[in-house]
Amino acid sequence: MRAFLALVLIALSGLSQAAIQTREIPYQSADGTRxxxxxxxxxxxxxxxxxxxVVHEWWGLNDYAKRRARDLAGLGYSALAIDMYGDGQNTEHPKDAMAFMQAALKDSSTASGRFQAGLDLLKQQPQTDPQKLAAIGYCFGGAVVLNxxxxxxxxxxxxxxxxALVTQTPASPGTVKAKILVEHGALDSMVTADNVAAFKTEMDKAGADYRFVSLEGAKHxxxxxxxxxxxxxxxxxxxxxxxxxxxxKSWADMQAFLKTIFS
Incomplete structure (x- = not known):
């Protein structure tokens, strides 16, 4: 009996050691931002x-963005919630969020440079296959990954x-290499019907491989x-x-999408 219990304890000990591991990693963008x-x-x-x-909402790198990184890790991916504002800043005040976002978008090179710095950091992790990479984003982060x-x-x-679907620099034919999935709330008052139509026209003209999902009853x-x-x-x-x-529904769509692009 003691031997049996010892084996059970060993087995349970082995199970407890297998878990989602997380850590914060400081890095720097090309513009010198920490x-x-x-x-x-x-x-x-x-x-x-x-x-x-994972690219956060306009609130910044908060617990929600971090949770999504853990969710992806649980699905078997190497996941990095990146920082687009600097020093992991986040807020619950709309005015602060707007200021953070505007600073990150002050010019196209700032935002793209910070995204690239995060992507490079993910590629450097030993758990990451650098030949199989994707990005997901929420609200502001959705605009970042689409750009x-x-x-x-x-x-x-x-x-x-x-x-957000609008852009100052539309895609050119043949430029878009990534497959695209857009999960959009049908009641989103912050993204207009004209924005949606313009995005679809842009993607069609660019020859992009994209899928646009409108979710009934969903707001921004x-x-x-x-x-x-x-x-x-x-x-x-x-x-x-x-x-x-x-x-x-959108999370299930994402899981199917990732399985397809990485198959």
Whole structure:
């Protein structure tokens, strides 16, 4: 009996050691900004695996973005939630979020440089297969990953969740190498019907491989469980709201998309 219990304890000990590992990694962009990434991977998986960059909402690198990195690690990916604002800054105040976002977008090279610095950091991790890379983004982050695709960054695919669709530099024919999945809330008041139509026209003209999913009843921010609170906060938040069905549907779509592009 003692021998049996000892074997059980050994087995349980082995199981407890296999877990999602996380750590913060300081890095720097080409413009000299100090950035802090949040890296996650499953240590029960041996060897390199596909890598996925996570780009945060306009709130900054908060717990939600970090949670999504852990979720991806649980699916078997090497995941890095990158920092687009510097020093891991985040906020729940819309005015601060707007200021952070505007600073990151002050010129195209700032945003693209910070995205590239995060992608390079992910590629450097021993758990990452540098030949299999993708990026997902939320709200502001959705715009960031779509712009990376427009610029021809060598990614297998990008996924935008309730992301901004407008751009000052439309994709040119043949430029977009990444496959694109857009998960859009049908009730998103921050992205107009004209924005949607212009995006589809742009992608068609560029010859991009894309899929656009309109999620019924979903507003901007539909994937974030904190959206209801942030949208009705003491600071007078934007028109956003959580939608459980849209969250689950878009996440399932993303999983199928990643499996396809990495197969």
């Amino acid at each position: 950035l802090i990434g949040y890296y996650a991977y499953d240590d029960s998986i041996k060897g390199p695996r596909p890598g996925v960059v 990376a695709a427009r610029q021809g960054v060598p990614l297998a695919g990008v996924v935008s969740f309730h992301g 921010g539909f994937s974030n469980p904190d959206a209801d609170r942030l949208g009705h906060g003491e600071h007078g938040g934007p028109d956003i709201g959580y939608n459980k069905a849209a969250d689950e």
